[in-house]
Amino acid sequence: MARMDGVVKPKTKRSKRFLQNREAKLVENAKTAMILKGGNTSETVTHALKDVYALKKPNAVLYKKKNIMRPFEDPTSLEFFSKKSDCSLFLFGSHNKKRPNNLIFGRMFDSHVLDMFELGVDRFSSLKDIKSTKCAEGTKPMLLFAGELFHTDTEYTRLRSVLTDFFRGPTVSAVRLAGLEHVLHFTAQDGKIYMRSYRVKLKKSGCRTPRVELEEIGPAFDFVLRRTHLASDDLYKTAHRQPRGLKAKKKKNISHDTFGTKYGRLHMQKQNLDKLQTRKMKGLRKRKGGVKSGQTPPKKVINTQ
Amino acid sequence: MAACSIEDVLAKAEKDEAEKLKSITVNKELDLEFDIGNLLALDKNSINLREFKQQNKEDFLRSLARDNAQLLINEIWKHPSERVEDVIVVKLPDPTTPLPREKPAPKPRPPTKWEQFAKLKGIQKKKKTNLVWDEERVAKNEFNRLRNVARAQKIKVPGIGLAPSAKQSKAELSRAVSVAKTSTASVGKFQDHLPKEKTPKNTGKKRTFQPVIGDFANEKQKQLDLLKVMDSKKPRLEITKAVNKQMREEDAEAASKRRRVPGQKGRKRNMPAKGKRSGPSGKGKGKASKGRGRNPRMKQGNR
Numbered sequence: 001m002a003r004m005d006g007v008v009k010p011k012t013k014r015s016k017r018f019l020q021n022r023e024a025k026l027v028e029n030a031k032t033a034m035i036l037k038g039g040n041t042s043e044t045v046t047h048a049l050k051d052v053y054a055l056k057k058p059n060a061v062l063y064k065k066k067n068i069m070r071p072f073e074d075p076t077s078l079e080f081f082s083k084k085s086d087c088s089l090f091l092f093g094s095h096n097k098k099r100p101n102n103l104i105f106g107r108m109f110d111s112h113v114l115d116m117f118e119l120g121v122d123r124f125s126s127l128k129d130i131k132s133t134k135c136a137e138g139t140k141p142m143l144l145f146a147g148e149l150f151h152t153d154t155e156y157t158r159l160r161s162v163l164t165d166f167f168r169g170p171t172v173s174a175v176r177l178a179g180l181e182h183v184l185h186f187t188a189q190d191g192k193i194y195m196r197s198y199r200v201k202l203k204k205s206g207c208r209t210p211r212v213e214l215e216e217i218g219p220a221f222d223f224v225l226r227r228t229h230l231a232s233d234d235l236y237k238t239a240h241r242q243p244r245g246l247k248a249k250k251k252k253n254i255s256h257d258t259f260g261t262k263y264g265r266l267h268m269q270k271q272n273l274d275k276l277q278t279r280k281m282k283g284l285r286k287r288k289g290g291v292k293s294g295q296t297p298p299k300k301v302i303n304t305q
Numbered sequence: 306m307a308a309c310s311i312e313d314v315l316a317k318a319e320k321d322e323a324e325k326l327k328s329i330t331v332n333k334e335l336d337l338e339f340d341i342g343n344l345l346a347l348d349k350n351s352i353n354l355r356e357f358k359q360q361n362k363e364d365f366l367r368s369l370a371r372d373n374a375q376l377l378i379n380e381i382w383k384h385p386s387e388r389v390e391d392v393i394v395v396k397l398p399d400p401t402t403p404l405p406r407e408k409p410a411p412k413p414r415p416p417t418k419w420e421q422f423a424k425l426k427g428i429q430k431k432k433k434t435n436l437v438w439d440e441e442r443v444a445k446n447e448f449n450r451l452r453n454v455a456r457a458q459k460i461k462v463p464g465i466g467l468a469p470s471a472k473q474s475k476a477e478l479s480r481a482v483s484v485a486k487t488s489t490a491s492v493g494k495f496q497d498h499l500p501k502e503k504t505p506k507n508t509g510k511k512r513t514f515q516p517v518i519g520d521f522a523n524e525k526q527k528q529l530d531l532l533k534v535m536d537s538k539k540p541r542l543e544i545t546k547a548v549n550k551q552m553r554e555e556d557a558e559a560a561s562k563r564r565r566v567p568g569q570k571g572r573k574r575n576m577p578a579k580g581k582r583s584g585p586s587g588k589g590k591g592k593a594s595k596g597r598g599r600n601p602r603m604k605q606g607n608r
Contacts, residue, residue: 023408023411024408024409024410024411024412025408025411026410026411028406028407028408029407031407088407088408107405108407109405109406109407109408109409110408110409114405140344141344142344142345142346142374142377143343143344143345143346144345144346144347144348144370144373144374144377145345145346145347145348146348146350146352146369146370146373147348147351147352148349148350148351150347150349151347151349160347161402161404164343164345164402164404165404165405168343168344168345171342171343171400172397173396173397174389174394174395174396174397175344175381175394175395175397176392176393176394177381177382177386177393177394177395178392178393180344180378180381183370183374185366185369185370185373185374187352187366187369189352189357190354194362194366196366196367196370198367198370198374200374200378202378205328205329206328207326207329208382209329209378209379209382210329210378210382211328211329211375212329212371212374212375212378213371214367214370214371214374216363216367236405238409239405239406240403240404240405240406241406241409241410242406242410243410243411244410
């Protein structure tokens with residue numbers, strides 16, 4: 001690819017297709033996450049990053065080298081990486097004295113940071129620590145959020161949005177019932193956020209809907225919310241703006257009832273009742289010579305004053 | 306007796322049903338918020354602090370998660386399912402949670418130079434159905450195609466004279482002969498004639514001159530006619546030519562009006578002078594008039 005005045009021009013068909021895939025689209029690709037390490041990381045953070053990568057796998061990029069950066073102070077290098085690997089979600093892990101075992105969850109819009117949440121890891125048990133059968137790679141998880149903070153508090157509400165964005169995986173039109181086997185549960189309680197990951201076992205309940213039993217598979221985190229960076233209302237609104245062609249135009253005068261019956265409203269012109277064909281009778285038939293009417297229609301009385 | 310037993314059975318069945326449902330029902334103060342498109346549920350209930358503190362934390366979280374997962378699964382199972390290749394799948398509705406886009410919406414392609422020009426001029430794309438099937442055009446295209454093929458393979462391309470066709474008509478053949486004959490350095494002037502060959506029709510006309518010495522009476526008459534016209538005071542009027550001239554002038558006027566630049570480049574016209582014909586021009590026939598470089602196709606006045 002030749003770079004000319006900041007515009008990347010593809011030289012081959014293949015690179016053209018590659019660039020086209022990265023362009024802005026009406027229906028977007030599934031968001032990919034990049035998982036990066038800071039200058040210093042503890043063992044906890046390294047394992048945590050690896051585990052999140054395992055959860056996110058087909059839609060994630062794991063950076064294996066250290067990248068010294070401070071996203072809250074200067075997000076430029078992060079934005080550069082985002083552009084380079086075409087990732088709009090990121091997870092940055094670091095460890096220092098002031099903020100031990102630090103994870104930053106965030107997302108980008110147009111390769112600029114939109115939201116960032118700094119979460120300190122209090123307790124962590126990895127996928128390997130918990131001995132159990134794991135879910136298949138790339139399973140779309142069921143996301144559960146519990147705690148009134150996720151509904152009432154602005155920061156927590158935004159954090160819920162970020163976590164949903166981060167873990168939800170690709171948008172699908174249908175899902176295999178047996179494939180619903182992974183649950184990510186987030187609980188906000190007394191200043192901590194508990195993230196747990198479970199495998200679903202569906203038991204027979206006697207009726208159509210099965211009974212659910214859960215088995216923990218890991219990773220399990222106890223997070224503490226540290227610094228946050230929320231997008232300005234303006235930018236947030238811009239990021240949510242949907243293009244015009246995405247929504248199907250609503251058809252007028254068509255409605256459906258609860259049983260799925262289609263109703264349409266028609267607008268008709270007034271029927272001319274004079275020409276209505278009624279029952280044919282001999283007596284009503286028109287005579288050839290024209291009708292000799294004895295009665296004259298009542299005349300209008302005109303008032304002259 | 307019988308009625309009583311039926312009631313008993315019904316009651317028992319109801320109880321059984323309730324018990325069965327018990328395993329999958331979860332009681333919550335506030336209903337959960339679902340977004341089935343994202344397989345997402347939000348439990349807005351506040352967490353019971355006492356239980357949270359008393360119980361083992363892991364057990365409490367798991368039971369909370371189980372209840373919420375059960376509710377979500379119940380909700381998912383309500384959606385219509387179908388069998389696709391031995392697997393039961395549930396159709397998911399579109400996600401309802403508003404999430405930001407990854408990149409801004411794609412911008413529409415800027416119009417090309419032609420599109421801009423077409424818009425400025427109000428040119429619209431013509432429908433192809435307006436075209437009419439033309440057999441002759443098809444034949445010509447096919448001929449050109451074959452010629453192109455021949456040229457590409459460096460075969461000698463046949464000329465216009467003899468087109469490749471299954472059977473040439475007499476007219477085509479004679480035309481080919483005449484073309485071949487005239488294709489010499491001296492334009493066929495010294496070519497021999499075949500015994501029964503006819504001269505080709507509809508070829509270019511040659512000027513013919515009257516003999517220098519010959520029909521004296523005819524010549525005399527011609528000269529007299531000429532003098533007569535010259536002597537007459539009235540100008541001669543050639544109706545056809547005059548009408549044509551008038552029409553052309555009207556056309557030119559209309560065109561200049563349409564151009565909407567009146568008087569800028571318009572020629573000054575002297576209308577009456579134009580109508581007049583002056584002197585002897587175009588009155589004689591034969592050598593005299595043609596010698597002046599007149600167009601031979603121009604009509605001569607009727608006498």
